[in-house]
Amino acid sequence: MTASEKPYVPIADRPLLGVPEAAALCGLSEKAVYTAIKRGELLVCYVHSSTAHIRQRDLDDWISCLPERPQ
Numbered sequence: 083m084t085a086s087e088k089p090y091v092p093i094a095d096r097p098l099l100g101v102p103e104a105a106a107l108c109g110l111s112e113k114a115v116y117t118a119i120k121r122g123e124l125l126v127c128y129v130h131s132s133t134a135h136i137r138q139r140d141l142d143d144w145i146s147c148l149p150e151r152p153q
Contacts, residue, residue, distance in 0.1 A: 093106065093107050094107065096138065097137065097138055098127070098129065098135040098136070098137060098138075099135065099136045099137075099138065099141065100133065100134070100135065100136075101115050101116060101119075101134055101136070104136045104141050107141065108141065108145055115136075118144060119134065123144060123147075124136065124140060124141070124144045125137070125140045125144075126140075
């Protein structure tokens with residue numbers, strides 16, 4: 083591997099995710115993820131850029147707070 087190549091890390095193993103990755107991982111649309119961010123339901127962080135990153139643990143917490151389907 084050269085210095086310019088990044089090693090491949092599966093999405094599920096990454097501590098920080100972009101919005102498209104978070105949406106793919108939880109099976110929702112990017113619009114749903116952006117809506118949750120806008121409402122303050124899902125936390126994002128910015129690491130040396132203006133690109134939103136979502137911590138895996140914050141995504142897991144948000145998913146666990148989603149309402150269950152009524153019976």
